[in-house]
Amino acid sequence: MFQASRYCALLGCMAVIYATPSEAHQLKVFATAIGQEIDGRAYFANGAAASGAHIIISDQAGKQLTQLQPDAAGQFHYHAPAAMDLRIIADSGDGHRAEWLITAAELSAPADTSSPMVFTAPTALPTPPVMANQLDPMLIAAIEEAVARRINPLRVELQHSIERLRLNDILAGIGYIVGVTGYFAWWRRRRDTSIK
Amino acid sequence: MAHLPDGILIAPLLITGGGVALGLLTYSIKHLTDEQLPQTAVLSAAFFVVSLINIPLGPSSVHLLLNGLIGVILGWAAVPALFIALLLQLVFFGHGGVTTLGINLLNMALPALICAGLFRLFIPRRPPLFWLGAVIGALGIIMTSAFVAGELILSGQAFLPTAQLLLITALPLAVIEAVVTGAALRFIHQIEPQLLPRTVLHQV
Numbered sequence: 001m002f003q004a005s006r007y008c009a010l011l012g013c014m015a016v017i018y019a020t021p022s023e024a025h026q027l028k029v030f031a032t033a034i035g036q037e038i039d040g041r042a043y044f045a046n047g048a049a050a051s052g053a054h055i056i057i058s059d060q061a062g063k064q065l066t067q068l069q070p071d072a073a074g075q076f077h078y079h080a081p082a083a084m085d086l087r088i089i090a091d092s093g094d095g096h097r098a099e100w101l102i103t104a105a106e107l108s109a110p111a112d113t114s115s116p117m118v119f120t121a122p123t124a125l126p127t128p129p130v131m132a133n134q135l136d137p138m139l140i141a142a143i144e145e146a147v148a149r150r151i152n153p154l155r156v157e158l159q160h161s162i163e164r165l166r167l168n169d170i171l172a173g174i175g176y177i178v179g180v181t182g183y184f185a186w187w188r189r190r191r192d193t194s195i196k
Numbered sequence: 197m198a199h200l201p202d203g204i205l206i207a208p209l210l211i212t213g214g215g216v217a218l219g220l221l222t223y224s225i226k227h228l229t230d231e232q233l234p235q236t237a238v239l240s241a242a243f244f245v246v247s248l249i250n251i252p253l254g255p256s257s258v259h260l261l262l263n264g265l266i267g268v269i270l271g272w273a274a275v276p277a278l279f280i281a282l283l284l285q286l287v288f289f290g291h292g293g294v295t296t297l298g299i300n301l302l303n304m305a306l307p308a309l310i311c312a313g314l315f316r317l318f319i320p321r322r323p324p325l326f327w328l329g330a331v332i333g334a335l336g337i338i339m340t341s342a343f344v345a346g347e348l349i350l351s352g353q354a355f356l357p358t359a360q361l362l363l364i365t366a367l368p369l370a371v372i373e374a375v376v377t378g379a380a381l382r383f384i385h386q387i388e389p390q391l392l393p394r395t396v397l398h399q400v
Contacts, residue, residue, distance in 0.1 A: 181236070
């Protein structure tokens with residue numbers, strides 16, 4: 001028992017030393033939308049680009065809309081055909097797969113077909129104002145796009161920080177293992193004494 | 197590599213894997229002795245932590261599995277040790293998948309059991325402990341990778357990337373795992389020989 005406890009202590013020390021915020025090597029995919037333009041990146045959780053992965057874009061029903069190949073930095077771009085829920089699936093073909101959902105709300109209504117970066121007024125408004133107020137829907141779309149452009153880098157950072165493994169999660173896991181072992185030992189002992 | 201997520205493997209593989217894993221788990225828990233409990237927990241924790249530590253390697257990164265070492269030390273108890281760690285990795289970090297839990301367990305536990313058998317088979321010949329450990333460590337990784345590759349191919353993944361996975365990531369990892377397992381076994385034998393299976397104690 002003494003030896004076992006020393007071994008435990010050794011492993012415990014190793015765990016604490018190694019458990020600085022490290023990251024797993026899972027495949028990840030993350031995408032944001034500005035207007036109807038979807039920009040995303042496929043990467044391994046250690047940050048390396050997953051340029052070899054396939055990106056499959058499908059609708060909510062699972063119908064594949066397109067298949068893309070990310071560039072060397074793992075980035076890809078897609079022009080959404082309409083404001084609809086889109087599933088973005090990255091598959092590296094070697095047993096790693098990740099999924100990201102772009103909701104219809106993120107893709108603003110197709111106000112115009114030009115690039116969202118250059119806001120040019122079309123000759124005629126394609127849609128009548130839907131809101132009760134008097135704001136121009138083109139203006140609302142422009143505001144939504146501008147806000148999305150500002151917020152997206154923050155969302156990328158937030159996603160990275162969520163994905164980072166945390167020391168307390170690792171310690172919690174070890175705690176669970178100790179707990180399960182204790183429970184098992186107790187259950188065994190109870191069973192043994194009840195037989196006697 | 198070894199933590200297959202949901203939605204990749206075909207259903208018959210998942211069901212068979214789950215069933216076999218459940219059988220193995222039941223059998224091994226029934227045969228788990230009280231003396232083995234602390235060791236099982238320690239190695240379960242070691243596996244839980246070590247497979248979260250990544251070593252960047254080429255385009256991707258790999259992590260140690262230690263399934264050879266776990267098999268040698270724990271024997272049948274390797275199955276519940278790996279199961280608990282895999283379950284917790286799934287719950288805490290989303291590694292692997294719910295439907296693939298059984299097959300992921302088999303992918304790691306079967307090589308562990310085979311390694312345990314090989315170790316007990318060869319130890320009476322008194323080989324150098326480091327080299328025996330090295331071979332066992334490497335075999336643990338190679339067998340797990342071969343299982344994963346086989347399942348991916350059966351599930352219709354393209355053959356080439358799967359074969360590339362084996363060559364690019366499994367072989368260098370096998371070398372690292374070989375050194376770690378060999379060194380760990382020799383270290384344990386020198387410092388705490390009681391941790392090795394009893395049959396080994398009398399023979400080395």
